[in-house]
Amino acid sequence: MFTKALKKGLVCGIVVLFLGMSIIPIVGSQQFSIGPNSHNTINVFHSIKNSGTTTYHGTLSGYVTDSDMNPIEGARIRVYFHDTYREDFSDSTGYYHVTAISICNCSKNVTCSKLGYFTEDVWLNIDESTTHDFVLTPMLIYPVLSGTMGENEWYVSDVMVTFVSNGNGSVDEFYYALDEGSWMEYTIPFPVDWDGEHFLHWFWVDDQGNSSDVYWVGFKIDQHEPSIDLVVKRIWFRIWDFTANATDSFSGVKKVEFYIDNNLVGTDTNPPYEMIWRGWRFGKIIKTIAYDNAGNSATTSMHAMTMKPRQRQSQNQPGSQQFSMSSQSHNAVDVAHSIKNIGTTTYHGTLSGYVTDSEMNPVEGARIRVYFHDTYRENYSDSTGHYHVTDIPLCPCPKNTTCLKLGYYTEHVWLTNNESTTHNFVLTPMPMYAVPSGYLGENGWFTSTVTVTFAGNGSSNHSYYALDEGSWTEYVAPFEVVGDGEHFLHWFLADQDNSSDVYWVGFKMDKTAPEWINYTGTPLNLLKTKWLLAADVTDATSGVAKVEFYVDDFLVGNATAAPYEFQYNGKPHNFSQAIAYDAAGNSALCPIIIPIIPQHSQNQNQQSGQTVCQQNIQLLHNLIYNLILRHQTTS
The missing domain is CATH 2.60.40.1120 (Carboxypeptidase-like, regulatory domain)
Structure with a gap:
């Protein structure tokens, strides 16, 4: 048995990510x-x-x-x-x-x-x-995107762009810009034939010379099948390891299927794409099919007698002909995923400046976020108030930029970025705001009871708060929040004449360690030099982040996604144990200890419920294993 020290520090967690203000919204595009x-x-x-x-x-x-x-x-x-x-x-x-x-x-x-x-x-x-x-x-005018729609809103063909009008108005001029290109006047439909994620902007000018707003639509193209190679290795007698090296540059690999004589024997959705198979390989056809997220697929196969790969096949698997657009x-929109302008020329700009209060004092820790095309880039101000946001696409549409800091009203402005744009923010203090404090773990999760205190210079006002979906309560003293989960605190200020807008802040709590269900070890060969360690563990609040696998108190591997498994290669040792961590930083030592040593006695075999045939195989295994150890000792 071993112990693992857990380090925790008492910090004041100031949650600024979820600070929402009704009069100054946090917005993007x-x-x-x-x-x-x-x-x-x-x-x-x-x-x-x-x-x-x-x-x-x-x-x-x-x-x-x-x-x-x-x-x-x-x-x-x-x-x-x-x-x-x-x-x-x-x-x-x-x-x-x-x-x-x-x-x-x-x-x-x-x-x-x-x-x-x-x-x-x-x-x-x-x-x-x-x-x-x-x-x-x-x-008045909008685009129609036509092509072969695959899966997950990826086109698997060229996309034809056609602009149509509803006829209710007079348009004098009409312009569009694809990706980060320049404005062009639209005359006829045009194709987009290269893979990647694309963005189409457009606006029009009416017969009175008035320009419309700039609108945009995004679409994705992946016309290429994944790349796949198959590697077959023998682990032990009649035990084989099939590994598929599959990649996809655009939509990404979705899954790999393994076939023996056209019979599906396994599927893997996470790299490395592999499968352990037990049986005779001679005379069989081993085949793998890789699918990307757009629905394209590629096949490779080999004959087990020669182990030489056969010619690779590929195919597109189109779905409906309906087009997806907006x-x-x-x-x-604030969507936490990165844009991949694959196949397009991307010119990135920057935004920098300073954040101060109304007296020109620098504000440290303010978050500056630039929203564009359903994603964003961000940076935090340093001790001098300086910030520098990088990798901002230079496209025709203005971008909403927000600056927020707990205790201040959020500022936002629409900016058209170039290679080096500058803008300074001046933040106004709030008269009263909520400060959640406690033991702050990882990923913004509190791992203790949270104490909520209202701070600011508005002490003469009455402050009212409502936790989660509860009723309004006047604030008189700090209070504690005990229950695990994600919480939302609303508040407003009131005096004799006026009430403020309603503000809110979110914070997350997980004081509970992951829960172990089972831990198993399966030998992958007769000598028990290879083991599959599998952890069955859950976490109801923040979720399991990783599982660490130990053999004789030494860390041998980890898994960060379910199923939480690790293949251990080495001589049999005494035992194996595991530690599970959740996203908040809580951990739990598995109470199950797996012996990974040969069972030498028939009594042990009988206690484990083995049949006579299984006992004889186990005895043969022990004999072979002891002979190998004796040979290694004498040599």
């Missing part, structure tokens, strides 16, 4: 178009787990029509709240029904979008059954 003067919101693509909190879910339903009251099918209605969202699509009657909406004290931004229409958005207070109808206005303008 949102998929589907809405007017630049409308409300904006945050859209982060991960699910909220209010573990340990009481959750009351509301609904939003209604109809989507055009100005003539004709139903619009396929409109997307999305409700944003607490850095996540819920959505639904309208049916043939225009009806929609969004469920599982958190009922809390903040209003929620609701958008309704459909290709060829301007996006409508409203701010609503959601209760158990809220209703709202949307009326969409057609856009029209957008200056609105907010």
